[in-house]
Amino acid sequence: MKKVLEGSHAVSEAVRLARVQMISAYPITPQTHIVEAISAFCADGTMNARFLCVESEHSAMAAVIGAASSGVRAFTATSSHGLAYMHELLHWASGARLPIVMADVNRALGPGWNIWLDQTDSLSQRDTGWIQFYCEDGQEVLDTTLQAFRLAESVNLPVMVLLDAFFLSHTYEPVEVPDQEQVDQFLPPLSPRIQLDTANPFAIYQMVAPSAYMEMRYNIQLAMELVTSRFSEIEDEFETIFGRKHGPLEAVQCEDAEIILATAGTTASTCRHVITDLRKKGEKAGLLKLKMFRPYPTDQIRRHLGQAQKVAVIDRNFSFGASGIFAQEIKSALCNKDVRPPVFGYVAGLGGRDVTPQTLEEIYWQTKNNNIPKDESVWIGLNQELVESWSN
């Protein structure tokens, strides 16, 4: 049934439909609407789940780790500082091989205190062993959340579903909300591979000597390497039941494109319009929407970008002292190819600043008009007057 849903509530609906058994979360803007709706579902009996209120995100993650260790389907949601506060437990969740699903609303980190979009919060968790999916709209959010449970439970790794703050989390869109019956068909109850049982006590996650630790890490990597194919199978199955799929990334008019814009999240939506306009003007522009960030789909990125003349990456995030994080990753994916396009890195729209079609066109033309990048990253839309005043 089609409903007009807030992006946040697309997550909540998916969690309800996934028959999640345990939720623990701590409120933080702009995530709060997600768990607010879920707590209402738990309170009114719509969901048969335990909602555990805690005093921090650190405890929220600890609680879902505990629940997942006992073999139940567990979920949490957070944003920005909340995610940063969970950091050590993110490593734990993946090392413990627990199929936890979390929604993170991408929000800037302070100071300066800022509640708006910036993807640095989740991108700086890239090495924690979590699968990451950056979503573009409400429908993708709902669908990806449902798929996330299947995927997590299939490879025993945790999954993070990412939404842009406000542009997605607080925007109302028509979303197809599937029937419970259909979802049950797609997502059977969890048959846990890890399940603590008081009747049959055993110890897990204890100390591991150097003689086995490395193998344990390698085992996680092998599971990560399975994800791409598993996700593809899951999406195929999803498509059979629901009639849609989104893919781990999406190449829009990349086949003959001379310049490909690469970006993630809601910015990809804006890019779709920009390349349509550019095509009308005779420009051979394409878009590579980056959705799956971990595991990193290196092969597909090489395939889609390898033939282009130039690649422009738009990062709504930044790694200080280096460059935009997506740009780094794309460069590293391409670097072992003999023939590769130059990668132009652009930083834009940090802390909720708008990235308009004009911004993206400016990026396109700057890329077209320069043979090589002016800089490792070019900051777009800076207030030049202010910046110049610092050099006085």
Next chain:
Amino acid sequence: MTKKQTSKDELPLFIPRSSTSTLINKTGSWRYFRPLYEEKTAPCSAACPAGEDIPRIEMLVSQGLIKKAWETVLDENPFPSICGRVCFHPCEKACNRNELDESIAIHSMERFVSESATSSSEPADLKKISDNGKKVAVAGAGPAGLATAYFLSRLGYQCDVFEAQPEPGGILRWGIPAYRLPEDTLKKEIKRIENIGVHIHCKTMVTEALLQKINQKYNALFIGCGYSRPIKLKIPGAESAHDGLRFLHQIRTGEKVALQGTAAVVGGGNTAIDVARTLARLGLKPIVAYRRRRQDMPAFKPEIETALKEGVKLMELVSPIRIEEDPSSRSKSDSSFIMTLQKMKVSAKEIRGRARVIPDGDKTKTLQVQHIFIAIGAEAQALWHVPSAKNNNQLTLSHSKIIEQKIPVVFGGDLTNETKSVTDAIASGKQAAIALDVYFKKGWDAIEESLLSCRVGTGPALSMTAYLGEERNGRKPHIVLFDEINADYFQSAARVIPPTLSPAQSLRSFSEIEATMSKRAAIKEAERCFNCGICNSCDYCRIFCPDVAVMVEKAERYINLDYCKGCGICVIECPRNAMALEEEKK
């Protein structure tokens, strides 16, 4: 490299997992420090002359174990109903809770415990050692004599108390007005002492002949005859004045006293205040004339405060020099006196911390009143009541003096106590009883050391249970400081105040001013207590132990040293400093 997995393969999970319990990892071997349960002394207990186990009493009340709390008081003090009313409660001044908000209402709690327990007919279950065949004579059935007999009787001695007055109680019976201590309360407390086997012989003054008989038939003598002879004011016209102590005695015997008008009370001790407040109840307008200042008065502070609220006037820095009959008064019924007072001033020098006053030149003032009462202190009735300095073998202790004669003789109560209070008299009785018991069991030379070993904290108060080697025996003398309390566990809460008559109501009769707390109020108040230095089974040590090494068996806690890493979290978390951390000796 390994072959790539296909999506159909089920990749085995390689995670740390073992069916061996973590108990195999005996983390206790990492330990450098060892936590232990170590009970310490609460400041209230150490400040109590009777050394009552106050934190434990409050703990028992908070758990609703009122009878047990009462028995815990009775272990150290035979008169909880009395002390709950008339004690000057130094415990409350010492209470660590003062640093957070207000002290625990310890005196109200003591009274509640006693009243509540005695309202049922079930007697106290007190430890009593069987008769050892030794007899002790006690001269004086005041608080000191009765306490001595009580403690000695529990230690297995047969005690005979000789009292000159027709009823026992001494100052409690004759010197403290009924609005502070109802007669019925006193009688109940004395009855309990008789019930454990103490014989009280009233109207039996200890004469020379009786002394001789005691020397022959008893193994020891305790002398606690108190100060019952009033000190006389030696000024011209003093014969016109009434004696304060005698006046209180008259009131307590029920004699009708028909007085009216204004009255001056000379003195600044508890007797002066009691006289003034009694006069106020009889409808007179009393003025207390004291030679020093209010802050120098030996009377207990709350008593002074209530007296002033009841309308008693206070004249400070005046010393009477003569009393004359007012020549203008016509008949005897409305005769009045003029008392001439020397004005005093505070001298720069102090004597033992107390302000010294000297005459302020030749400035005087006069006071015209209908009645004058003298309450400037009392002394011993007979010379033999006071220990003589001539004896060779004698031991001067904090609350008594023991002399080795034909039979050992102990002087106690007001005769030897620096602070003349009921609770100090009890302390005296306990000290005498323990000293005599040590004397009979281990000899003269062991007395001092044995007394030291059953002290409460580092002060003079003694504990009978510690002497008997019971629960308090292991308690460390260290007195818990507020800084050693984990104050994070305690929220500010107002002290519970028992229902009290207004000054206007209290003046109408000799009824008690303060009522006994309700059980609900008492439990609420007991819950405020930090229980300094003692374990009240709050269980925070166990809850916070990261190694699950705090074990509870039959309500007793112990540390499982196989797993305790010695992190000390339990000791830090303990809200009341009932634990300690000591270096591991390897």
